[in-house]
Amino acid sequence: MSKPTVEILLQQGPWPGDDYRHAWPIGAAVRGRVSIHAPDATKTRRMTAELAWRTEGRGDTDRGTAASVTLHEGDLHAGATLARDIELAVPEDGPLTYDGHLIRIMWAVVVRIDIPWGRDVIETVEVAILSDYESAAPRATP
Amino acid sequence: MKDRLRNQTNQVHAGVSTLRADRHARTWEHLPDGRARLRGGGAKKGIVGGIVLLAFAAFWNGITWTAVLSMWSDDGSGMQWFFFAFMGIFVLIGLLMLLGGVSLVIKAVLVGRQIAAPTLTLDRLPLRLGERFDVLYEQPVRRACRIASVKLTLVCQEWVRYRVGTDTRTATHEALSVEQVALRDTHVHPGETITARAAFEIPRAGMHSFEGHNNRIKWFIRVHTDIANWPDYTDDVPIQVTPRLVHDAAPPTADRAVSCHPGPDRAAPLRANAPVTAAPSSAADAPPADAGVSWREAPRASGDDFR
Numbered sequence: 001m002s003k004p005t006v007e008i009l010l011q012q013g014p015w016p017g018d019d020y021r022h023a024w025p026i027g028a029a030v031r032g033r034v035s036i037h038a039p040d041a042t043k044t045r046r047m048t049a050e051l052a053w054r055t056e057g058r059g060d061t062d063r064g065t066a067a068s069v070t071l072h073e074g075d076l077h078a079g080a081t082l083a084r085d086i087e088l089a090v091p092e093d094g095p096l097t098y099d100g101h102l103i104r105i106m107w108a109v110v111v112r113i114d115i116p117w118g119r120d121v122i123e124t125v126e127v128a129i130l131s132d133y134e135s136a137a138p139r140a141t142p
Numbered sequence: 143m144k145d146r147l148r149n150q151t152n153q154v155h156a157g158v159s160t161l162r163a164d165r166h167a168r169t170w171e172h173l174p175d176g177r178a179r180l181r182g183g184g185a186k187k188g189i190v191g192g193i194v195l196l197a198f199a200a201f202w203n204g205i206t207w208t209a210v211l212s213m214w215s216d217d218g219s220g221m222q223w224f225f226f227a228f229m230g231i232f233v234l235i236g237l238l239m240l241l242g243g244v245s246l247v248i249k250a251v252l253v254g255r256q257i258a259a260p261t262l263t264l265d266r267l268p269l270r271l272g273e274r275f276d277v278l279y280e281q282p283v284r285r286a287c288r289i290a291s292v293k294l295t296l297v298c299q300e301w302v303r304y305r306v307g308t309d310t311r312t313a314t315h316e317a318l319s320v321e322q323v324a325l326r327d328t329h330v331h332p333g334e335t336i337t338a339r340a341a342f343e344i345p346r347a348g349m350h351s352f353e354g355h356n357n358r359i360k361w362f363i364r365v366h367t368d369i370a371n372w373p374d375y376t377d378d379v380p381i382q383v384t385p386r387l388v389h390d391a392a393p394p395t396a397d398r399a400v401s402c403h404p405g406p407d408r409a410a411p412l413r414a415n416a417p418v419t420a421a422p423s424s425a426a427d428a429p430p431a432d433a434g435v436s437w438r439e440a441p442r443a444s445g446d447d448f449r
Contacts, residue, residue, distance in 0.1 A: 028386050031148040055357040058313055059302025062354035094385040095352045102300040115212050129400045131350075131387045 002039040004076060006111050006123035008058040009033045023128040026096065030127060032087045034111050038076035045114040051088035053095060053129075056104040064089045071111070090129055097128040164323040178267035180379060181259055188250025196243035203236040249373040257336070260377070266383035269361075273286055274347035279324060281336040288370040289336055292325035295364040296342040297378070298349065303356045317359075318348065318440055319329075322441060336367070350385040 010032035013023045024030050034049055035130040048070050067088040076082075088109065098105040107129045115123040160426055170178045210229050260281035269275055277294055298318035303336075304311055324338030352359040361383045367375040 055354060057302060057357065058304055059354075060304050060356040062357050092385075093202070094350060096385050098349050098351060098352075098359070100300050100314060100317055100359075102302045103359070105357075123297065131385050132389075 003115075003121050004036055004038040004042055004044075004113055006113065006121060007035040007037075008109055008111055008123055008125045009035070010109065010127070011124060017103050019033075020128075022126065023130050024095075025130055025132045026090055026094055027092045030086075030109060031089060032086050032109065034071060034082075034086055035083050036076070036080075036082045036113070037070070038078065038080045041078040042076045042113075043116060044072075044074065044076055045116055046073045047082075047111065047113045049084075049086045049088065049129075050110045050112065051090065051107065052110050053105055056106060057100070058102045068123050094129065096131055111139045167235060170264075172267070173263075176266050177263055179261060180261045181261050188246055188253065192243050192246030192248075192250060194243075195239060195246060199236060199239035199243050202239060206232040207237050250325040252373050253369070253375050254284075256283070256285050256287050256372055257367065257375060258284060260336075260365060260367070260375075262363065262365070262379055264381065267345050268351075268384045270384055270388040271348055271350060272387045273388040274341060274343045277324075277340045277342065279336070279338040279340070279365065281367065283330040283334045283336060284332060286329070286331045287372060288398075289325060289328045289330055290368040290370045291323055291327070291366075292338045292366075293321055293368070294324050294338070294340040294342075295319055295366070296344075297360075297364050299360045299362070299363050301358040301360055318345065344383055346387065348383070350383045351381075358445055419420040 010022055012021050014025065014028065015023060032034045032049055036047060048068055050065050050069075051067040052063065052065045054079065055061055067090075069086055069088065071084045071086070072082055086109075095105050098106055106126065108126050111123045115121065170180045172178050206229060210226065210233060213225055213229075258281065263278040263280075265275040266273075273397055279292060279294060281292075296318070297316055297320075300315045300317055302313050304313070320342060322340040322342070324340045325336065328336070330336055342363075349359050359382060362378045362380045365375070365377045365379060369375070383433050
């Protein structure tokens with residue numbers, strides 16, 4: 001039995017350029033679309049999309065979820081395709097994406113299909129949460 | 143976690159806004175003109191530290207010396223010397239702790255006889271990324287002395303805690319350290335106040351204060367008062383930096399500008415992303431009718447990081 005597949009498409013953030021295509025400032029909203037396709041009938045509890053952060057580095061991991069939306073509850077029929085627009089609020093107080101000497105703070109949009117008695121299907125897309133610093137600097141000329 | 147950060151940022155009590163400065167219940171007092179003031183720990187902090195160390199040393203020495211003396215009273219044998227050699231390490235550590243505790247208390251008492259606890263006043267708190275701010279340092283003098291220097295250092299420190307087997311260890315790294323000599327070679331008399339000023343800037347690309355369970359970004363102002371021929375006064379005064387960026391920063395004046403090393407480039411992870419693929423074209427994948435919105439397939443985060 002094939003597991004459901006997940007595709008995450010995110011809008012370009014507020015700043016142009018490839019370096020900033022998945023970057024959002026604090027207080028903004030990460031917008032995108034999640035598409036789920038189930039080749040076979042699948043028992044699921046729910047499907048959620050989260051905006052979550054975690055630390056990496058020498059220290060033990062800290063993690064948190066800033067925003068979460070439920071995309072669907074209940075089973076998926078064979079051949080079912082779901083497409084949902086998502087909007088996840090970025091908290092005003094961060095933490096910002098950070099790449100330091102001992103600590104890294106990473107953000108991602110995480111789509112989770114909760115499968116009872118089975119391994120959840122999880123798809124993640126890394127994003128960057130920045131202050132509005134970059135809004136002043138690298139904006140492309142119109 | 144978010145609540146903790148929020149609580150640290152603003153604790154407003156009936157017109158008096160305070161900011162927790164550290165775990166020793168020192169709080170920043172927000173003045174009506176927008177400035178923030180904190181009275182330093184003074185010599186008491188050193189005395190408390192010394193007494194805690196002495197208490198632990200007493201406990202340590204109580205156990206080690208009890209073991210040593212109980213064996214000493216037994217009849218001698220070859221194994222006893224091995225035991226004494228082994229225990230000698232623990233006895234030595236206990237004695238060093240005693241010495242350390244006594245020296246901390248003596249140092250704190252000596253410093254306290256010369257100068258009182260300082261007061262730090264900042265333009266505003268919490269600070270924002272890219273913000274320039276002035277620090278006013280005031281420290282009353284109890285006895286005539288010569289102040290060799292007063293150094294104020296803006297420090298951004300990474301702090302982590304991690305487990306190795308059954309041990310819990312911590313590590314720190316100073317991501318930013320900007321030192322200013324605010325005062326140099328000054329004679330002071332009883333009743334006078336040492337006054338020094340310094341100006342700093344939080345780097346625009348720096349990181350804000352962050353307090354996780356095992357990972358923290360700490361900002362503080364390190365105070366170092368060098369009293370000639372006398373123990374020095376040192377203190378780390380925590381400050382809060384928010385992730386917001388200051389937009390109205392004026393150009394630095396020539397005599398006050400402090401060059402800060404830029405912080406880590408937070409956009410770096412994005413540059414490692416895979417090339418952008420073509421925008422979806424099928425009707426099923428079509429984006430909402432947002433004018434001017436470009437849709438891109440996003441790169442995946444690494445592995446099971448967010449499971």
